[in-house]
Amino acid sequence: MTTFPAWDDGTTTTTPDHQIHWYDDRTAIIRQALHTNFEGPFIYLLLGSERALLLDTGTGHIDLRGIVDGLLAGRDLELVVAHTHGHGDHVGGDDQFDTVVGKSAEAVAEYFGITAWPEQIVEFDLGDRVLDIIAIPGHHPSHVAYYDRSTRLLLTGDSLYAGRLYVFDWPAFRASVARLHGFVAAGNPVDLVLGTHIEMTREPGVDFGLGSDVHPGEHVLELDPAVLTELAEVMAAAGETPHRIVRDHFIVFPLSPAGEPL
Numbered sequence: 001m002t003t004f005p006a007w008d009d010g011t012t013t014t015t016p017d018h019q020i021h022w023y024d025d026r027t028a029i030i031r032q033a034l035h036t037n038f039e040g041p042f043i044y045l046l047l048g049s050e051r052a053l054l055l056d057t058g059t060g061h062i063d064l065r066g067i068v069d070g071l072l073a074g075r076d077l078e079l080v081v082a083h084t085h086g087h088g089d090h091v092g093g094d095d096q097f098d099t100v101v102g103k104s105a106e107a108v109a110e111y112f113g114i115t116a117w118p119e120q121i122v123e124f125d126l127g128d129r130v131l132d133i134i135a136i137p138g139h140h141p142s143h144v145a146y147y148d149r150s151t152r153l154l155l156t157g158d159s160l161y162a163g164r165l166y167v168f169d170w171p172a173f174r175a176s177v178a179r180l181h182g183f184v185a186a187g188n189p190v191d192l193v194l195g196t197h198i199e200m201t202r203e204p205g206v207d208f209g210l211g212s213d214v215h216p217g218e219h220v221l222e223l224d225p226a227v228l229t230e231l232a233e234v235m236a237a238a239g240e241t242p243h244r245i246v247r248d249h250f251i252v253f254p255l256s257p258a259g260e261p262l
């Protein structure tokens with residue numbers, strides 16, 4: 001396992017507009033700086049022997065295309081641009097790229113060959129690097145998680161990270177968390193869970209304010225797989241009525257369809 005960098009906490013606006021961390025020689029993590037947009041999303045670039053998969057395009061406030069072109073320079077790889085889900089802070093840079101997998105659940109299912117959404121788990125091979133794609137709607141209708149067999153990383157997008165897990169569809173989210181945990185429990189070991197934001201502080205259960213673009217004392221990006229087990233347990237026990245659940249490393253945060261906290 002590699003050591004992650006100290007991510008830019010947004011308190012200095014003169015820092016670069018992004019950071020790049022190579023987790024290993026085929027896995028790059030890009031963080032869009034908080035001063036470019038308070039969402040500060042994390043973006044993943046996974047390299048196989050034939051294809052590179054870019055997961056998310058951020059908010060559109062940085063030259064992601066230039067960054068990705070630089071990372072892929074000298075490599076003969078087809079670039080596939082797809083998403084964890086279709087929210088604006090993850091698709092904002094789509095227009096920088098020539099071809100992008102669509103944002104709807106239908107488009108995602110069609111591209112990856114999922115014929116029984118969301119139950120069917122499919123493989124996607126980058127060339128000597130097989131990913132499993134698990135549909136996990138609930139935060140967003142087209143949300144998918146990516147499990148990388150080679151690194152044992154589980155990329156969970158906005159459905160599990162150290163922050164507020166906004167749940168728009170409570171029943172779907174409960175089913176998705178159970179499905180994702182079931183996939184792992186069925187014999188797919190996870191080293192780390194990596195999401196697409198950080199909104200928690202290092203103090204257990206304490207988050208930064210909504211829309212905060214400075215994160216002094218920010219929680220780390222990486223989560224132990226036990227946190228997925230914890231999420232599965234609390235969602236299984238949560239029942240059918242949406243309600244907020246505060247835990248050390250995440251806050252389940254249900255919202256109405258209009259985006260109002262429940």
Ligand SMILES: [Zn+2]
Nearest residue numbers: 085087140158
């Ligand atoms: Zn989202």
Ligand SMILES: [Zn+2]
Nearest residue numbers: 087089158197
């Ligand atoms: Zn997001």
